[in-house]
Structure formats: structure tokens, C-alpha cells
Amino acid sequence: MGKDYILSLKGITKEFPGVKALDDVSLNIERGTIHGLIGENGAGKSTLIKILGGIYQPNGGKLEQDGKHVSFATPIDARRAGISVVHQEIKLSEPLSVAENMFLGNLMLKGPQMVDWKGMRKRAQEIVNELGMNIDVTVPVESLTVAKKQVVAIMQAINNNSKILIMDEPSAVLTDRELESMFRIVKDLREKGITIIYISHRLDEVFELCDNVSVLRDGKHIDTLPVAEVTKQQLISMMVGREMGQEYPKEVGTIGDTILEVRNLKRGNVLKDISFSVKAGEVFGISGLVGAGRTELARAILGIDRIDSGEIYVRGKKVHYHTFADAIRDGLGLIPEDRKLQGLVQIMSVKKNTTLVNLDRVSRGGVISNALETQYGNEYKDKLRVATPSLETEVQYLSGGNQQKVVIAKWLFQDAEILFLDEPTRGIDVGAKTEIYRLINQMVKEGKTVILISSEMPEILGMCDRIMVMHEGRKMGELDVAEATQEKIMALCV
Numbered sequence: 001m002g003k004d005y006i007l008s009l010k011g012i013t014k015e016f017p018g019v020k021a022l023d024d025v026s027l028n029i030e031r032g033t034i035h036g037l038i039g040e041n042g043a044g045k046s047t048l049i050k051i052l053g054g055i056y057q058p059n060g061g062k063l064e065q066d067g068k069h070v071s072f073a074t075p076i077d078a079r080r081a082g083i084s085v086v087h088q089e090i091k092l093s094e095p096l097s098v099a100e101n102m103f104l105g106n107l108m109l110k111g112p113q114m115v116d117w118k119g120m121r122k123r124a125q126e127i128v129n130e131l132g133m134n135i136d137v138t139v140p141v142e143s144l145t146v147a148k149k150q151v152v153a154i155m156q157a158i159n160n161n162s163k164i165l166i167m168d169e170p171s172a173v174l175t176d177r178e179l180e181s182m183f184r185i186v187k188d189l190r191e192k193g194i195t196i197i198y199i200s201h202r203l204d205e206v207f208e209l210c211d212n213v214s215v216l217r218d219g220k221h222i223d224t225l226p227v228a229e230v231t232k233q234q235l236i237s238m239m240v241g242r243e244m245g246q247e248y249p250k251e252v253g254t255i256g257d258t259i260l261e262v263r264n265l266k267r268g269n270v271l272k273d274i275s276f277s278v279k280a281g282e283v284f285g286i287s288g289l290v291g292a293g294r295t296e297l298a299r300a301i302l303g304i305d306r307i308d309s310g311e312i313y314v315r316g317k318k319v320h321y322h323t324f325a326d327a328i329r330d331g332l333g334l335i336p337e338d339r340k341l342q343g344l345v346q347i348m349s350v351k352k353n354t355t356l357v358n359l360d361r362v363s364r365g366g367v368i369s370n371a372l373e374t375q376y377g378n379e380y381k382d383k384l385r386v387a388t389p390s391l392e393t394e395v396q397y398l399s400g401g402n403q404q405k406v407v408i409a410k411w412l413f414q415d416a417e418i419l420f421l422d423e424p425t426r427g428i429d430v431g432a433k434t435e436i437y438r439l440i441n442q443m444v445k446e447g448k449t450v451i452l453i454s455s456e457m458p459e460i461l462g463m464c465d466r467i468m469v470m471h472e473g474r475k476m477g478e479l480d481v482a483e484a485t486q487e488k489i490m491a492l493c494v
Contacts, residue, residue, distance in 0.1 A: 007028070011024050025216070086168065170200075282466065303321025350390075353406050384409050405439075
């Protein structure tokens with residue numbers, strides 16, 4: 001007996017100016033399964049999702065749902081066909097209540113013109129109860145945690161009677177505890193007969209959740225396999241087209257004297273009497289769960305946020321940065337957690353983003369030199385292996401991993417001596433991660449100091465020399481990497 005395919009892609013091709021995002025992609029999705037979709041940044045996953053969701057239309061090929069040819073001119077068409085997308089950047093109307101969001105575009109009516117508010121709240125609560133969640137359906141969505149907003153997006157799909165639910169990087173901003181709830185919900189939906197296409201950069205999640213997995217590379221479908229018949233290393237090799245070698249290629253640099261010291265730093269209820277020091281040439285890790293205050297600590301040190309009290313010393317000299325510009329002039333830099341909003345100007349070119357924080361270096365007589373911008377743009381593009389059609393390409397059109405390389409290029413061009421990296425590999429693929437780790441090694445070899453803030457404990461353990469653990473704004477302990485384990489870090493985290 002043949003397999004029951006709910007969705008089939010046959011020779012799907014999608015082209016943009018200068019780029020073939022999808023190249024003759026054919027794959028099948030089995031009904032009632034969780035189907036993993038993986039690939040490096042730029043592999044074509046997002047384009048494929050947008051075609052299935054009705055945002056893009058393919059240039060060639062066709063879609064079949066339940067054996068019949070379908071085409072979606074708009075997202076509404078896809079939704080009517082029972083296909084819903086839970087995007088990585090959650091798309092809800094924040095001021096409206098949970099129940100109102102669940103019924104957006106699908107209001108319950110009593111009579112021809114009366115909205116059945118009571119009926120909608122009742123049905124919303126029933127769905128909440130079915131998922132085993134503790135959510136008040138009357139509160140505004142903006143008052144919820146990120147994890148609960150994601151659940152609301154899933155409930156919206158359930159309420160639309162979706163047969164196929166596409167989840168794009170649903171775990172990117174969740175804590176381990178929230179992940180457990182998400183996994184339970186996803187598995188429950190499969191038991192209810194809903195087919196799930198699950199996109200993730202975290203291969204451990206694919207092995208935990210998925211029945212089958214499809215690999216995309218450079219816009220092509222490489223293979224689809226049962227998860228039970230493939231190894232993590234095989235998937236990585238298919239994704240990148242080469243053997244990756246060591247996952248965390250840590251190289252030990254020459255560690256010097258203390259270059260940064262923080263004493264008794266306080267800021268409201270966010271930072272509570274934090275003291276630590278970092279040595280030149282060191283990779284110093286800051287670990288902790290979401291809400292521990294790690295990002296807030298970096299912002300306070302760099303003068304982005306004001307502090308209530310405490311002292312900061314750089315190269316043995318007491319400093320007090322009133323603005324981030326003061327810190328930049330003193331040789332500090334930040335690769336922020338949100339690279340799209342805080343790290344780059346999306347509508348500016350690769351070249352201009354690279355030189356943005358040090359315009360003096362590309363100016364002559366107060367006028368920016370295009371020749372110098374091009375010279376340095378090419379130098380750092382080659383040095384960091386940035387994959388871009390040209391230096392004039394707007395960074396919004398690059399993959400996540402290549403955008404991150406441009407952010408790093410900006411600070412290397414500025415010659416920042418102490419660089420904070422806040423979740424530098426979040427949302428990027430395994431190949432791009434290895435490139436980022438290579439750049440960290442390169443920085444410390446050049447005598448720079450890296451402060452690595454990360455939620456991924458294997459990354460912290462694999463790349464750092466020392467690790468400070470935070471919990472709810474407090475320093476809970478400090479570990480040398482030789483003695484650190486995931487268990488010890490987690491014990492301090494909680």
C-alpha cells in the first residue's frame with residue numbers, strides 16, 4: 001500500500017533578480033506526521049514556506065494537496081485550504097485579546113451583524129484547555145510571554161481548522177522549560193491528525209520530534225529520509241555539502257592581564273551587585289536562562305543603559321560611558337542579539353554597513369570616499385567569507401549567517417579591542433556557526449577580547465575559557481571551562 005501524502009511539491013522553482021532561491025524542488029509530506037525541514041541559511045527554506053503559505057507564487061512546478069493541483073495567490077487562499085504558518089517573528093495583533101486574535105478574520109456571529117463575543121471566548125478557552133495551557137483568553141496578547149504568544153499563534157491555526165501547520169524556528173527564543181511545553185503541544189497536534197512541517201536549525205529537536213526530514217541546500221532538495229534512519233553527522237554533511245569536522249573548533253590564544261573589571265554594578269531590579277573581570281585575549285562566557293540579565297549587563301557596561309551604582313575599569317582605568325559612542329571610541333563594541341533591528345541598517349549596502357561605525361577611516365576632507373569604501377568592503381567580505389552578489393547588495397537580502405558576518409565585519413573594521421557577542425549564532429545554520437567560531441578564534445589570536453553571551457550551553461562550553469552564570473540579575477558563580485559541565489551551569493542558572 002502506498003504512502004498517504006497530504007502535500008506534494010513537484011519541480012518547484014522560484015527566482016528573484018540574480019538569485020534562484022528554489023531549483024526544481026520535489027518532495028512529499030506524509031499525512032499526520034511531523035516533517036522536519038532543514039538547511040543552511042540561504043538554502044531556500046523561507047522561500048518554500050512562503051510559497052506554501054501563499055506569500056510567493058512559484059515560477060515553475062506545481063503543488064498538490066490530497067492528490068489535487070492547488071495554487072495560492074494570497075495567504076488567505078492557503079488558509080482556506082487548511083495551511084497555516086506560525087512565523088519565527090510572531091504575527092499577532094498585540095493590543096487585542098487572546099480570544100480576539102484567535103478569531104481574526106474568522107469571527108463568530110449571532111445573527112447577520114452581531115459578533116458572538118461570549119461564544120468566541122468560550123471556544124477560545126476550550127482550545128486553551130485542550131492544549132493544557134494556563135492562558136487567560138481575555139487579556140491582551142501584549143501582556144503574554146513570547147512562549148505564550150507562540151501558543152496563541154498555534155491556537156489561531158487550530159481555530160482555522162488547519163490540516164497543515166508550518167512552524168518556522170518555533171524554539172528560537174524559548175527556555176528549556178517552555179520548550180518542553182512546546183514539544184508536548186506539537187506531539188499532541190500530531191496525535192489529533194494535524195500534519196506539521198517543522199523548520200529548525202537545532203538538529204536535536206529534529207531527532208526529538210520529527211518522523212521524516214528533508215534537507216535543502218543552495219535551493220535544491222538533497223534528500224528526504226526517515227529520522228530513525230539517519231545520523232546527525234549525515235544530516236550536517238547533506239546540509240553543507242562537506243564534512244564539518246569539529247563542531248566547536250576552539251583554539252587557545254595568549255591570555256594576558258585584566259582588561260575589563262566590573263565592581264558591584266547595580267541597576268534597579270535588573271542588575272544586582274555584579275562583579276567580575278575579563279583578561280585580554282580571553283573568551284569569557286556569560287550564561288543564564290532568558291531573563292537572567294545578561295543582555296542588560298552588556299548594555300550597562302557599554303553606556304547604552306544607565307547604572308545606579310558600581311565601577312567599571314577598562315585597561316586599569318576607571319570609566320563611565322555616558323553613551324555607546326563613548327564606549328566605541330574607547331575600543332568596545334557590541335554584536336547585538338537582534339542583528340536585524342540593532343546591528344544593521346537593512347536598506348543599506350553590505351559596503352556601507354561594514355564601514356558605518358568608522359566613517360573617518362573612509363573619508364578624505366570630510367567627504368566619504370567611494371573608492372575607500374569599496375576597498376575596505378572587499379577586504380572584509382573576503383576576510384569573513386561573506387556570500388553576497390555584490391558589495392552594493394542591501395543586507396536585508398542576505399541570509400542570517402551572512403548578515404551576522406557583516407555585523408562582525410563592522411566591528412573588526414572599527415578595530416574594537418573588547419567585543420560583546422550577544423547570542424551570535426541564534427537562528428543561523430551549522431555551517432555559518434562554524435564560520436562565526438572561526439572568527440572568534442581569529443579575534444583572540446589578534447589579541448582581542450571576546451565576551452560571549454549565549455543560551456546554548458554546548459556553545460559556551462565549547463568556545464569559552466571561563467564562564468560566569470547569572471540568574472535574575474545576580475552573578476551566581478564562575479567556572480573555569482576545565483571544570484564546567486552542563487549540569488553545573490544549569491544548577492547555577494536555576
